[in-house]
Amino acid sequence: MAAKRSVGTLGEADLRGKKVFVRADLNVPLDDAQKITDDTRIRASVPTVKFLLEKGAKVILASHLGRPKGVTPKYSLKPLVPRLSELLGVDVVMANDCIGEEVEKLAAALLEGGVLLLENVRFYKEEEKNDPEFAKKLASVADLYVNDAFGTAHRAHASTEGVTKFLKPAVAGFLMQKELDYLVGAVANPKKPFAAIVGGSKVSTKIGVIESLLAKVDVLILGGGMIFTFYKAQGYAVGKSLVEEDRLELATSLIEKAKAKGVSLLLPTDVVVADKFAADAESKTVPASAIPDGWMGLDVGPDAIKTFSEALDTCNTIIWNGPMGVFEFEKFAAGTDAIAKKLAELTTTKGVTTIIGGGDSVAAVEKAGLAEKMSHISTGGGASLELLEGKTLPGVLALDEAEEKRITPEHNTYVPVDHNPQQEHHNTLKPYSTFLHTELAAATGSWPPRARLQVRQGSPRDGGGTGAVRRDGQVPKVASPTTGPIPAAKLLAVIQDAAKAGAEVIMEAVNKPRNIHYKGVADLVTDTDKLSESVILEVVRKKFPDHLILGEEGGVIGDALSEYLWCIDPLDGTTNFAHGYPSFSVSIGVLFRGKPAASTVVEFCGGPMCWSTCTVSASSGGGAYCNGQKIHVSKTDKVTHFLLYK
Ligand SMILES: Nc1ncnc2c1ncn2[C@@H]1O[C@H](COP(=O)(O)OP(=O)(O)OP(=O)(O)O)[C@@H](O)[C@H]1O
Numbered sequence: 001m002a003a004k005r006s007v008g009t010l011g012e013a014d015l016r017g018k019k020v021f022v023r024a025d026l027n028v029p030l031d032d033a034q035k036i037t038d039d040t041r042i043r044a045s046v047p048t049v050k051f052l053l054e055k056g057a058k059v060i061l062a063s064h065l066g067r068p069k070g071v072t073p074k075y076s077l078k079p080l081v082p083r084l085s086e087l088l089g090v091d092v093v094m095a096n097d098c099i100g101e102e103v104e105k106l107a108a109a110l111l112e113g114g115v116l117l118l119e120n121v122r123f124y125k126e127e128e129k130n131d132p133e134f135a136k137k138l139a140s141v142a143d144l145y146v147n148d149a150f151g152t153a154h155r156a157h158a159s160t161e162g163v164t165k166f167l168k169p170a171v172a173g174f175l176m177q178k179e180l181d182y183l184v185g186a187v188a189n190p191k192k193p194f195a196a197i198v199g200g201s202k203v204s205t206k207i208g209v210i211e212s213l214l215a216k217v218d219v220l221i222l223g224g225g226m227i228f229t230f231y232k233a234q235g236y237a238v239g240k241s242l243v244e245e246d247r248l249e250l251a252t253s254l255i256e257k258a259k260a261k262g263v264s265l266l267l268p269t270d271v272v273v274a275d276k277f278a279a280d281a282e283s284k285t286v287p288a289s290a291i292p293d294g295w296m297g298l299d300v301g302p303d304a305i306k307t308f309s310e311a312l313d314t315c316n317t318i319i320w321n322g323p324m325g326v327f328e329f330e331k332f333a334a335g336t337d338a339i340a341k342k343l344a345e346l347t348t349t350k351g352v353t354t355i356i357g358g359g360d361s362v363a364a365v366e367k368a369g370l371a372e373k374m375s376h377i378s379t380g381g382g383a384s385l386e387l388l389e390g391k392t393l394p395g396v397l398a399l400d401e402a403e404e405k406r407i408t409p410e411h412n413t414y415v416p417v418d419h420n421p422q423q424e425h426h427n428t429l430k431p432y433s434t435f436l437h438t439e440l441a442a443a444t445g446s447w448p449p450r451a452r453l454q455v456r457q458g459s460p461r462d463g464g465g466t467g468a469v470r471r472d473g474q475v476p477k478v479a480s481p482t483t484g485p486i487p488a489a490k491l492l493a494v495i496q497d498a499a500k501a502g503a504e505v506i507m508e509a510v511n512k513p514r515n516i517h518y519k520g521v522a523d524l525v526t527d528t529d530k531l532s533e534s535v536i537l538e539v540v541r542k543k544f545p546d547h548l549i550l551g552e553e554g555g556v557i558g559d560a561l562s563e564y565l566w567c568i569d570p571l572d573g574t575t576n577f578a579h580g581y582p583s584f585s586v587s588i589g590v591l592f593r594g595k596p597a598a599s600t601v602v603e604f605c606g607g608p609m610c611w612s613t614c615t616v617s618a619s620s621g622g623g624a625y626c627n628g629q630k631i632h633v634s635k636t637d638k639v640t641h642f643l644l645y646k
């Protein structure tokens, strides 16, 4: 799927006074008293809305909640207003509908920086039918469209897909981008053995996913409401448990396919059954083949937990969607808690990549206080599973494509290209990154000798001429004379924050086993590169959303007309990193009108189990610093007196 245009490419000129239709996934779990039990999806939607408000936009926020059939008060978005208002710092206005006269009036009355939350779009059956007339009505109150609903990106609905026919530009929100950045990388080339754990209650939609998962995973663990259809298909009695009668044949064929493909398909051997669907139900543990009449299975049993844990111990990548049981009731939370604990343990002690997706699954992990320990918490359940299957998500496909450009190192010009696959980005960046180092070294005249070594290797601009140390020993100054309208200190502060964020990702990963695959002939790429780049991008985009950015992993994004170009090497020295050899760094530089303006390199020193970092920064006219102390190029002209830095 081609890269999508980001909301970060929209500047104040595009947004001030404009009504922006933002589709978020605010499908959060609510308890019987309509209290939010997990606000992850609301919190995740905030950066995009805040960004738009800061730029003077008027935000019309839309979402679904649950799967209502027609107008159902239980599924109203009204209970979300206080938390949304608190997180956004504005009083969110709530409409009673998502289309119609009242919405038109409220939208027209919105002030710059105001937010109008529409009522559940699924109160209309036309939403899920992707009815063009309904989409047109939704779109009619806005000027442009932002889709940040990653959790619903696998649905071609009116508010996720249909509206893009009526609103332009139609761009991706920050959450959508962040999710795609992480998940596409992590699931495209997972470190094997790869396990998927699928549970929850959306049996009819997710049972279909299993077939495609069999082609990707080595271990498939089933739990939650999913299992009873399989038991019934095998001839077991299932009492009053959740069963999809019309999927029995599918369940049988999936068991056979798993066998044929050599995938270890694990169903719980025992289950916890209840006499009713309630927190205070009578409960007991029984073999999966002996569910008594009139009872329903609400959790997996202790034997199953043991078998699942042992299977997970052998895996290096695990994706989990759907709780193992009705974890909302304490009595039936043991299976879900045990899996959450197991995944947290595997992530922290063995460096296993763990991805938890889905509204309720994430809620369960949050409830257990383990979310921080997982590799990635995704706001998408079904969406992340479909991504894993290799499917194209219609909500993403419908968005405008990012303008793709190629950078010519001769000067700061960007040449649009027809297609720009990863390799092409990479080829483009490689010389440019070296160019950046050499130029920054030369520019400040005070770069550490390490960079001067690179200078000696020559600049790709001219095969070793400009930017290199000349015969007379002088370093030509090619820095931008100014950092432009942004003061050097501000630019440096953001570069340093960004580099620090990237370095934290690397520090977290440096002693753990890595998921390495090959991007080019001898070029290692790890998940860490990608994660480091995504956190760096988050910092940069938040502060300078309209700057142009060249990242080694993601290519070019941002406003082509920007006078600033950021060059990001999120893990400079991946091969060294991958082998624990102490010479790698996070390198970030900014050019103003094509000339180096500022840069920071966070270098990793030390060695396995005793890593530390050294931060080198420089800005045009502002000198160079190492860990905050000013540094100078040696004045010596004798090679024998040179001291090489690393
Ligand atoms: N055995 C079971 N019988 C009935 N419901 C179950 C059972 N096990 C789990 N559940 C319910 O499944 C629900 C969550 O399922 P769901 O498929 O929605 O997962 P999710 O993580 O929210 O994914 P998504 O984001 O795709 O909705 C929970 O509310 C839980 O109570």
Ligand SMILES: O=C(O)[C@H](O)COP(=O)(O)O
Binding pocket: 025, 027, 066, 067, 151, 152, 155, 202, 358, 359, 380, 381, 382, 383
């Ligand atoms: O919870 C989810 O996975 C999303 O909000 C999508 O919901 P849906 O499965 O009801 O479309």
Ligand SMILES: [Mg+2]
Binding pocket: 358, 359, 360, 381
């Ligand atoms: Mg759910």
